[in-house]
Amino acid sequence: MSVASLGYIGFAVSDLEAWKTYGGQVLGMMPIEGPDEGLRFRIDDHAWRIAVQAGEADDIAFAGFEVSDAAALDAVSASLVAHDIPFTPASPEQLAERQVTGLISCQDPEGLAIEIYYGPTLRTEKPFVSPAGVSGFITGEQGLGHIVLTTSDIAAAKRFYCEALGFALSDIIRMALSPEFAIDLEFFHCNRRHHTLALVPLPFPAPKRMHHFMVQTRTLDEVGFALDRLERAKGTLVQTLGRHTNDQMVSFYARTPSGFEVEYGQGAVEVDAATWRVARHDKMSSWGHKRVG
Known part of the structure; x- marks a missing residue:
């Protein structure tokens, strides 16, 4: 289930x-x-x-x-x-x-x-048309994208999302916040998308549950065009273009009008449940994803 x-x-x-x-x-x-x-x-x-x-x-x-x-x-x-x-x-x-x-x-x-x-309602009689000219997003059986939530009780969160709802662990990234302190970010899948959900454990309540949500475009050029649109709109870039170690996505992060972030990316690896093996990574990104400011 x-x-x-x-x-x-x-x-x-x-x-x-x-x-x-x-x-x-x-x-x-x-x-x-x-x-x-x-x-x-x-x-x-x-x-x-x-x-x-x-x-x-x-x-x-x-x-x-x-x-x-x-x-x-x-x-x-x-x-x-x-x-x-x-x-x-x-x-x-x-x-x-x-x-x-x-x-x-x-x-x-x-x-x-x-x-x-x-049983969601489909609007196939009125095709998706992007006002910015985006050709489309990767959805289908992979769904909308992913969300990353903060939690002050990682064990309780995993009991709910994994044991009750059926999510499975994809991999873990250990993030060093200081030489003495690190946290494990855990990534979970429920279909071929590398992760539909990720949990950020915090030793204290966070100001927001939502860290970021992600949408995935069809081409790398779509990501570049979005970066240009963000700059023209004087939006706030939070992390530069980069490639993640675990899902291999090339993406950037920007701050939404509500303060939490959006990841805009392309090219993630997909999970094959028959062959997938859980792994641990020591860095968030292979290159890029530099914090801005």
């Missing part, structure tokens, strides 16, 4: 107009109207992948993980029961708002709203 992919994410943000410009003109996602005067973005044939709603947190508000069908949703429900995790079936109004066929909701150990669903 495992969830199949990261289907959608929602953010509570203090500046909807800034997000409309940033998401559309810089990241190249397709903005559409959301419920309650909110904003949503498309990156493929799904009706939406990212929701932006008014709120002061400037942080992730919910994450939706897709499963294949009603039987798979029942299997996740049974797993939640087995792990003593309460969940709530969605009302008809909630199903309509999320534009899905079936859904249950629960919370991770630190209170983040987690939704498990099947």
Whole structure:
């Protein structure tokens, strides 16, 4: 039993107009109207992948993980029961708002709203068109991309995401914060994407749960064009172009209007469950990814 992919994410943000410009003109996602005067973005044939709603947190508000069908949703429900995790079936109004066929909701150990669903609405009659000319993003069975969450209780987080939802460890990066102190960043997959989820353990509560989210383009040129758009928009580059040691993605990091980061990349390796072996890395990147400022 495992969830199949990261289907959608929602953010509570203090500046909807800034997000409309940033998401559309810089990241190249397709903005559409959301419920309650909110904003949503498309990156493929799904009706939406990212929701932006008014709120002061400037942080992730919910994450939706897709499963294949009603039987798979029942299997996740049974797993939640087995792990003593309460969940709530969605009302008809909630199903309509999320534009899905079936859904249950629960919370991770630190209170983040987690939704498990099947049957998303597709808009194949109205193809994705990027306002910035992006040719497309890598989604499909790999889902939206990945999210990296901070946690003050890594053991509880792994019990929830791995034991209850079925994520599997891809690899670990040991990050040295000082000569005397290091933390292990753990990366988890649920499909061929190298990681759909990563957890950053902290010895203290972080100001935000969301460290960053990632979208993956089809070509390296798309990443370069996005860097140029970021510069023209006077956006904030956080890490320069570089290649990660573990997933081999070439990417850059930028600060979103809400303060957390977005990774914009291309070319990651994929997981073959039959042959994949867990590894440890001592550096985040083979080259680049230099902190700016």
